[in-house]
Amino acid sequence: MATVWEYLPYMFQGVVWTFGLVGGGLALGFMIGLPMAIGQVYGGKQARAPIYGYVWFFRSVPLLVLLFLFYWGIFPASGSKLDPVATSIVVLGLRSGAYQSQIFRGSIESVGEGQLTAARTLGMSKLRGIYHVVLPQALRISIPGWVNEYAIILKDSAICFALGVLEILTRTRYVVMATMEPLLPYFIAGAVFIALTYGGTELMNVIYERIKIPGLIGKM
Amino acid sequence: MSEAEIVLKAENLRKRYGEHEVLRGISFEVGRGETKIMCGPSGSGKSTALRCLNLLTTPDEGRVWLEGTDVTAPSTDINKIRQKIGFVFQEFNLFNHLNALKNVSIGLEKVRKIGKDEARKIALEQLRRVGLEEHAEKYPAELSGGQKQRVAVARALAMSPVIVFYDEPTSALDPHLIGEVLEVMKELAREKMTSLVVTHEMGFAQSVGDEMMFMVDGRIVERGTPRELISHPQYEVTKSFFERIQELYGSER
Numbered sequence: 001m002a003t004v005w006e007y008l009p010y011m012f013q014g015v016v017w018t019f020g021l022v023g024g025g026l027a028l029g030f031m032i033g034l035p036m037a038i039g040q041v042y043g044g045k046q047a048r049a050p051i052y053g054y055v056w057f058f059r060s061v062p063l064l065v066l067l068f069l070f071y072w073g074i075f076p077a078s079g080s081k082l083d084p085v086a087t088s089i090v091v092l093g094l095r096s097g098a099y100q101s102q103i104f105r106g107s108i109e110s111v112g113e114g115q116l117t118a119a120r121t122l123g124m125s126k127l128r129g130i131y132h133v134v135l136p137q138a139l140r141i142s143i144p145g146w147v148n149e150y151a152i153i154l155k156d157s158a159i160c161f162a163l164g165v166l167e168i169l170t171r172t173r174y175v176v177m178a179t180m181e182p183l184l185p186y187f188i189a190g191a192v193f194i195a196l197t198y199g200g201t202e203l204m205n206v207i208y209e210r211i212k213i214p215g216l217i218g219k220m
Numbered sequence: 221m222s223e224a225e226i227v228l229k230a231e232n233l234r235k236r237y238g239e240h241e242v243l244r245g246i247s248f249e250v251g252r253g254e255t256k257i258m259c260g261p262s263g264s265g266k267s268t269a270l271r272c273l274n275l276l277t278t279p280d281e282g283r284v285w286l287e288g289t290d291v292t293a294p295s296t297d298i299n300k301i302r303q304k305i306g307f308v309f310q311e312f313n314l315f316n317h318l319n320a321l322k323n324v325s326i327g328l329e330k331v332r333k334i335g336k337d338e339a340r341k342i343a344l345e346q347l348r349r350v351g352l353e354e355h356a357e358k359y360p361a362e363l364s365g366g367q368k369q370r371v372a373v374a375r376a377l378a379m380s381p382v383i384v385f386y387d388e389p390t391s392a393l394d395p396h397l398i399g400e401v402l403e404v405m406k407e408l409a410r411e412k413m414t415s416l417v418v419t420h421e422m423g424f425a426q427s428v429g430d431e432m433m434f435m436v437d438g439r440i441v442e443r444g445t446p447r448e449l450i451s452h453p454q455y456e457v458t459k460s461f462f463e464r465i466q467e468l469y470g471s472e473r
Contacts, residue, residue: 111316117276118313122327122379123303132330137317213317215361 004184007175011188014168015196021088021157021167026150028093033100038130040101041108051101058098063159066091071163084163092160096153103149107141108134140208140216147204151197158193168192225252226285227383227414233272233282235265235438242268243279244438250383253412257425257446260435261461266418269435270385273416274298274305287382303331306376306384310391312368314360320347320371321356324378332379346374350404366397370404383414390421420465422450434458 036054039047058066071087082090111134119129161170172189176182228250235243242265250256258266271277273284275291275298284291291301314323325343328334334342347353350370360368369389376384386405390398402424409415409428419425425432425446432446436457442449453459 114309114311114313115315118307118309118315120276120299121274121302121305121307122375123299123301123331124327125299128330132326133315133317137315140317213361214359216316 002179004175004179004181004188007178007185008188011168011171011175011185012192014166014171015192017085017165017167018154018157018196020085021092021160021165022150022154024089025092025096025153025157028089029096029100029149029153032093032097033102034104036097036101037104037108040105042126042130055098055101058095063091063095063156064162066095067159067163084160084165088157088160088163088165092153092157096149099149099152100146103142103145104138106145107138110141111137137216140211140213143204143208147201150200150204154196154200155193226250227252227254227287228273228416229285230269230273231283231285233269233279233284235268235272235277235279242438243272243282246272246282246435246438246440248433248440248443250414250416251430252414254414254430255409255428256416257429257432258416258418258435259420259425259432259461261457264435265438266435267387270307270387270416270418273385274302274307299331303327303379304382306373306379306381308369308372308376308384308386308389310388312360312365312372312392314363314368314371314375316360319357319359320352320363320367320374323360323371324375327375327379342378343374346378347371349377350374351400364397365393366400369393369401373401373404373408377408377413383416384408386415386417386419388418388420390419420469422446422462422465422469426450434461 036051040051043051061069067088070091071082071084075082075087115133115137116126116129119133120126124132157167158169160167161173164170168189172185175185179185226249230249231247233243233246234241244265246265246269248256258269260266268277272279272282273291275284279292282292286301286304289301290296291298314320315326318326321340321343324346325339328339328342329336344353344356347356350373352367352370352374355363355367355371360371363371373384373389389405390401393401398421402421405415405417406424406428417424417429429446431443432449433440434442434449434453436455442454442458449458450462453462
């Protein structure tokens with residue numbers, strides 16, 4: 001029987017898939033979350049109500065339920081067949097968008113009304129003021145919360161094993177079955193997640209140090 | 221005063237928030253080169269009046285003209301109008317993520333679409349004008365309150381406004397920092413920069429103010445030269461207001 005060590009390269013290849021899920025989910029979540037946050041802060045009632053409903057839904061339903069709901073339910077019913085990877089990225093992204101919108105909403109609100117007012121007195125439209133003045137501050141303030149979201153979605157991505165996505169956990173389970181040795185493979189899988197969490201957080205720290213501005217909050 | 225010399229004209233401005241009528245029909249004019257002072261007890265509607273003039277707050281009634289353009293007309297591009305009205309806030313409202321230089325140049329670059337180098341040149345010029353050229357690279361958090369407010373003045377001036385509004389520009393400052401801001405404002409007034417100043421600084425008002433308007437409960441109740449108004453107020457409210465101001469601030473600054 002093959003030893004666990006021989007399967008290490010196979011397991012580590014899962015990191016690529018995990019990164020795909022995390023990167024895709026975070027990116028999609030950003031594209032959904034930021035406009036929703038802007039809508040929630042600056043939009044009228046008609047904008048706020050559906051956004052609130054969206055956030056409420058995705059924060060209330062377990063990730064595993066969402067994955068099954070979309071993979072077996074919503075996508076087939078709507079006639080679009082997405083593969084497990086695409087489904088996982090979409091679901092992680094939709095859900096992360098709900099969480100990210102609340103991170104961004106908090107930091108946009110912390111920027112202070114006077115900043116946008118001052119931008120408008122220079123002749124900027126509200127949207128341009130948000131783009132040139134509010135967001136550059138809000139996004140920096142968001143970094144710690146956003147890094148936290150990375151750590152969360154990274155660990156949540158393991159649940160995508162339920163759709164058979166070849167990420168770290170799925171591969172680890174195959175190795176366990178092939179070697180009949182559970183302790184070491186799961187231990188390694190855990191260590192990989194620790195390393196990815198730590199590495200990602202450190203990377204964001206470096207980025208943060210580069211773009212930080214005196215007096216702007218958001219220190220990690 | 222002939223029609224051509226009027227920079228800003230407000231006619232019968234009214235604003236109500238629910239039951240509370242903040243402005244009850246404000247009318248006045250500001251002529252080119254004039255420094256107009258607006259004062260009165262807090263809650264009398266001074267700040268709301270300023271904000272109604274450039275439509276940061278939409279007035280319920282009344283009209284405003286800037287150099288003959290009807291600001292309140294629906295067809296008017298208010299963003300174009302606001303470029304011509306400098307606005308200096310009580311709380312400075314410098315852009316926290318930009319250094320002093322960028323605070324001054326952002327309007328030139330992003331609104332007036334002036335090239336980076338040219339915008340930088342103008343911004344440095346304006347910072348020099350308020351005595352802060354050496355602090356161009358500093359962020360707001362690294363500046364004192366007085367320096368912040370001077371940067372805010374430079375930011376307003378950089379857009380080459382036809383008039384500058386000051387909304388209690390020294391009220392948020394430590395007493396020892398007020399002087400440097402008032403000096404800049406006085407210098408601008410002497411250079412005949414048209415301005416409308418909401419302030420309780422009576423020394424400033426008397427030295428450069430051409431006319432003073434005293435507001436109570438959303439109305440301009442008295443107007444005249446600052447010296448006249450302060451020394452011979454007609455109404456009891458005006459009189460007691462100036463007495464209280466003098467107790468608080470001393471008579472001259």
